[in-house]
Amino acid sequence: MKFSLFYISILSLFFLQFTACKPAQNKTTNKSNFKIDSIETLKKESKYPYLYVGKINLEHFIKLKNDIHILHLTSDKISTSASFGGAIKKAYQILSIDIYPKSFYDANRNHPKLYSDQTILPSDDHFFIRIKQKSNQIDETNEWEPKKRRELYLHFTSLNLDFHELEKQLDHIYTQAKNDPILGKDPNGLLEKIIFLAMLGYTEEIDPHTRVYDSREIKSDTSFNVLNHISHRVFFGYPDILYIKIKNFIQFNDNFTIASATKKIIEHELNEKKKNQNTVGVLLIDLRESEQANLIELRNFLSLFTSTKNLFSIRNRFEENIYPSLKGETILWDGPIGILVGPKTTAGGELVAGSLRENKNAVILGTRTFGQGTFQMFFEVGKKTGYFYAITNSKMYLPSGEEIQGFGIIPDINVENPNKDLNPPHETKFWNWIKPSKEKNPYIPKNIQTKLDERMKQNSTSKGLFAEENPMDIDPVLTQAIEYYKTYLSIMKETK
Numbered sequence: 001m002k003f004s005l006f007y008i009s010i011l012s013l014f015f016l017q018f019t020a021c022k023p024a025q026n027k028t029t030n031k032s033n034f035k036i037d038s039i040e041t042l043k044k045e046s047k048y049p050y051l052y053v054g055k056i057n058l059e060h061f062i063k064l065k066n067d068i069h070i071l072h073l074t075s076d077k078i079s080t081s082a083s084f085g086g087a088i089k090k091a092y093q094i095l096s097i098d099i100y101p102k103s104f105y106d107a108n109r110n111h112p113k114l115y116s117d118q119t120i121l122p123s124d125d126h127f128f129i130r131i132k133q134k135s136n137q138i139d140e141t142n143e144w145e146p147k148k149r150r151e152l153y154l155h156f157t158s159l160n161l162d163f164h165e166l167e168k169q170l171d172h173i174y175t176q177a178k179n180d181p182i183l184g185k186d187p188n189g190l191l192e193k194i195i196f197l198a199m200l201g202y203t204e205e206i207d208p209h210t211r212v213y214d215s216r217e218i219k220s221d222t223s224f225n226v227l228n229h230i231s232h233r234v235f236f237g238y239p240d241i242l243y244i245k246i247k248n249f250i251q252f253n254d255n256f257t258i259a260s261a262t263k264k265i266i267e268h269e270l271n272e273k274k275k276n277q278n279t280v281g282v283l284l285i286d287l288r289e290s291e292q293a294n295l296i297e298l299r300n301f302l303s304l305f306t307s308t309k310n311l312f313s314i315r316n317r318f319e320e321n322i323y324p325s326l327k328g329e330t331i332l333w334d335g336p337i338g339i340l341v342g343p344k345t346t347a348g349g350e351l352v353a354g355s356l357r358e359n360k361n362a363v364i365l366g367t368r369t370f371g372q373g374t375f376q377m378f379f380e381v382g383k384k385t386g387y388f389y390a391i392t393n394s395k396m397y398l399p400s401g402e403e404i405q406g407f408g409i410i411p412d413i414n415v416e417n418p419n420k421d422l423n424p425p426h427e428t429k430f431w432n433w434i435k436p437s438k439e440k441n442p443y444i445p446k447n448i449q450t451k452l453d454e455r456m457k458q459n460s461t462s463k464g465l466f467a468e469e470n471p472m473d474i475d476p477v478l479t480q481a482i483e484y485y486k487t488y489l490s491i492m493k494e495t496k
Contacts, residue, residue, distance in 0.1 A: 036066050042163060048171045055192050058167070060381045061087075061199055064389055068206065071377060071393045073316060074434055083205040085156030088128075088169045090201025091194050094177055096133040097121065104155040105129040111148075127159050149431035153205060170194060196387065207392050208430045209376055215386040226256055232265045234280060235482055239489070241338075242269050243478075245286040249293040249301055249348040259300035266304075266332050284338040284485060285352075286478065288366065293348020295375075299323050302352065304332040306359040310399040312351050314375060320397075337362035338485045340478065341409055342417070343424040345369040347396075353409050354398040363488060364411045365481045367420070371427035373397075373404030374434060392434065406436045413488060414449055415481045448488070455487050 039062045043052050051058045065083075069075050085101070092099050098118075100108075121130040173194055178184040199212045229248045235241040244265060251257045266283075273280045295314070302311045303326040313322045339353045339362050350369045356362035375394045381387035395405050406427050427433050 036069060037062050037163065039063065046167060048167050051167060051170060051174075051191075051195075054188055054195070056195050056199075056381055056385050056387055057191070058170075058195065060385075060387075061195060061202070062163075064199055064212070064381070065202065067379065067389075068203075068210065068391055071316075071391050072206065072210065073374065073392050073394060074207075075317070078206055079153070079157040081159055081161040082153045082156035083202045084161040084163070084166050085159060086205035087166055087198040087202040088161075090204065091170060091173050091198040092130070094183065094190075094194055094197060095173060095180075098131045098133055099128040100131070100152070101127060101155040101159055102129050103158065104152055107151075108148075127161070127165070146429060146431035153432065156205070166198070170198060199381075199389070203389065205432065207374075207432050207434050208427075209372075209374060210390060210392045212381070212387065212389045215388065226258060226261055230258055230261050230265075232269075234269065235284075237486065239281040239486075241282045241284050241482065241485070242266065242280050243284045243286065245289075246349075247289045248291060249297045249352065251294055251297040251300070257297055257300065259297060259304060262301065263304055263332055282336050282338065282485070282489065283333055284340060284482070285356075286340045287345050287349040287353055288340055288342040288477070289344055290349025290352070291344070291346045293351070295323065298348050298351060299326065302355055302359075303329040305337070305356060307331060308359050308399070311359070312355050312399065313397045314394045315397060316394040336489060338481075338488075339364045340415070340481050341366040341369050341411060342477070343367060343370055343421070343426065345409070346372040347404075350404045350409050351396050351398070354402065354404065357409075357412075358399045363413060363485070364409060365413045365415050365484055366411050366477070367414065367416060367424075368410055368426070369404075369408035370425060371404060371406050371408035373406070395434075403436050405434055412448065413452060413484050415477060415484055417477050419476075448491075451491055452484055452487055455491065456483065 039059050042062060043049070043059065046052065046058075065080075068078070072078065089099050118134070119132040121132055123130050174191060177190055177194070178187055183190055196212065196214065203210045203212055229250065230244065230246050232242065232244045235243055242265075244262060246258060246262070249258050269280050299311060307325045307329070309322070309324045311323050311325055313320055315321075337356055337360055339356060341349065341353050341364060345353065345366075346369065350371070350373065353362070353364055353369070357364055373396045374392045375396065376390040377393045378388055378390050381389060395403060397403060408426065
């Protein structure tokens with residue numbers, strides 16, 4: 001999963017939701033050692049005043065840098081030199097040139113992904129080696145293994161690059177690019193593109209979700225319908241299982257949201273149970289494709305199932321905000337809850353799964369989730385420029401204080417996908433993921449997996465304990481999860 005594409009797809013949709021429901025911040029002095037640069041001072045001292053004019057320019061770059069240092073969750077761990085290095089490297093892409101610190105080049109000169117059959121350009125630069133890209137070469141910088149990408153970060157850090165070096169390199173890039181017969185046709189657009197790339201490169205050195213966006217690349221779904229994000233059916237047996245699949249916890253209309261749709265589904269099925277004397281008594285929530293979320297909707301949804309003073313909490317560098325259940329909300333479902341998760345379950349889906357496990361003893365089935373437990377604040381670059389940036393400013397925590405970021409949710413019952421990816425996506429695969437502050441003890445009930453596997457093996461000789469329903473139109477993970485879930489309920493009933 002590429003998070004750059006994920007956040008581009010949701011930026012225009014979630015700008016208001018994320019900023020409107022972000023935790024309030026105390027007016028606390030920034031304790032990091034980073035210098036907050038004065039735009040006016042740097043502009044006055046600059047040898048390249050043209051870099052400070054235009055639709056987006058270095059004034060916007062400085063504001064981005066300052067905002068990151070003030071607001072970012074781990075700003076005290078950010079290397080400004082590495083971020084300047086990333087900015088310079090990204091901007092050079094407009095010339096189809098790769099640059100690397102000389103020390104990094106010397107240590108990796110035989111690396112096939114970096115320098116195989118490429119031309120080193122002559123230069124008297126004291127910091128960098130410049131390599132001309134092939135015309136058909138695709139930049140794979142962000143696809144390197146995390147250790148190699150981390151190594152590049154450390155070499156950038158060792159250069160002690162500053163803002164004046166950035167100006168110098170951007171001037172060099174623009175001077176070359178404006179003489180290109182194609183790039184030089186639109187000097188203003190060219191400079192805008194260079195500054196944008198520099199800002200993008202600066203943020204890429206920080207974490208996977210602190211990003212800069214061009215609104216022209218954002219594809220909004222203006223035909224949004226909540227029904228496209230939630231579906232349900234009943235799997236008959238004993239007990240009958242009400243299955244609800246939720247793709248996103250999002251809110252566009254106060255009168256019809258994921259929470260309200262879930263409420264209508266459950267109320268309808270409970271009414272049907274009374275009228276037809278069926279046995280719907282178990283809920284299975286499928287969050288395997290759940291990604292997008294906002295805090296308002298997460299709180300609304302969780303309040304359908306539990307009344308508690310702590311659904312989850314959000315923490316930044318300065319404070320913690322605990323989110324309780326909504327007052328006056330009637331508990332909609334008090335029966336057994338199962339939650340199906342997988343590697344593509346991220347952020348809000350992970351928070352829902354963990355919160356219901358801790359507050360409602362929900363059993364989680366599937367495989368380890370992605371581990372994306374941060375929130376971002378969104379800002380516009382200038383006024384009506386069409387550019388935005390996001391800054392990771394807080395982490396989400398389960399009621400117990402456990403983190404999601406980097407860990408994910410560990411299922412109680414392991415249900416493997418027979419067609420699983422041998423290299424599943426996970427937050428820790430990013431070289432610059434935000435490191436957790438403490439160790440985690442996963443929730444894994446003692447011996448439950450062994451007991452289930454033994455019982456499932458016994459049941460397989462008779463086509464399954466609940467073989468009356470094994471529809472061909474559902475995926476194998478869901479089929480297996482239903483078998484595991486019903487077997488689990490049977491074992492728990494026997495032990496009471």
